[in-house]
Amino acid sequence: MSDIEIMQDCEVDDDGDVGGWLNVFWCEGHGHDAGKFIRAVVDHCLDWGHDIPKVPEGLEPVEMWHHDRKVGDAVIYQRRTDREGVRPADWRPVTVLDCERRFFGGSSCSVTNCTRPVMSAQGFPIVWEPDGEYLALEMRLCDEHRRQVPEKSYRLRFIPVGATIMLDGEQ
Numbered sequence: 108m109s110d111i112e113i114m115q116d117c118e119v120d121d122d123g124d125v126g127g128w129l130n131v132f133w134c135e136g137h138g139h140d141a142g143k144f145i146r147a148v149v150d151h152c153l154d155w156g157h158d159i160p161k162v163p164e165g166l167e168p169v170e171m172w173h174h175d176r177k178v179g180d181a182v183i184y185q186r187r188t189d190r191e192g193v194r195p196a197d198w199r200p201v202t203v204l205d206c207e208r209r210f211f212g213g214s215s216c217s218v219t220n221c222t223r224p225v226m227s228a229q230g231f232p233i234v235w236e237p238d239g240e241y242l243a244l245e246m247r248l249c250d251e252h253r254r255q256v257p258e259k260s261y262r263l264r265f266i267p268v269g270a271t272i273m274l275d276g277e278q
Contacts, residue, residue, distance in 0.1 A: 111144060113151035116184060116207075130160035130206035137170040137200045144168045148204055160206040173201040216249040229256055 111134050118126030132148045145162060152159045172193050174185045186203060187193070231244045248256065 111139060111147035113147050115151065115155075115157070128157055131203065132206075133171075133173070133201050133203040135199070135201055137202060139168060139202045141167045144202060144204060162204070162206055166204070166206065168202045168204045171201055171203050172198040174198045216252055217246045218248065218252045221249060221252060229253060 113132050113134055116129045116131040116133070118129060132151065134144070134147070145168070148162075149159055151157075169188065171186045171188050172190055174197055176183045176185055186201070187198075229246050229248055231246065233244045
């Protein structure tokens with residue numbers, strides 16, 4: 108048994124419902140020996156009855172900064188490798204071994220069926236009511252979809268389902 112306490116990520120859908128286990132393993136803190144960490148991952152998998160993941164040659168644990176974001180009954184993990192802009196009260200040091208995919212991040216792109224990692228958030232002003240009040244909508248986008256968004260954001264109008272829409276007769 109290892110003295111490193113390993114945690115494992117799992118899938119979470121848009122409603123916050125928990126799905127299957129991912130081959131993403133982590134523990135609190137920095138400065139862990141890579142060999143001992145990987146051994147702790149193997150022990151974790153054996154203890155929990157999970158398949159032991161293939162660790163690609165050259166893949167080692169990465170020291171990251173971790174933030175928990177509550178969504179419904181689930182918690183979404185946000186991680187980043189740089190400390191720039193990190194408030195110690197909100198982010199904590201963790202060590203991550205990501206055998207699932209080679210990118211390190213939290214959420215996937217907001218575009219339907221896009222599974223690439225979020226690289227930026229794009230804000231859009233939304234006209235919610237006819238009186239012109241605005242609501243801020245933030246979309247998390249991968250690099251490819253962010254490049255497709257024009258520099259000037261558009262105004263979108265949300266109309267509640269079931270509302271009666273009155274058109275001006277002069278149009």
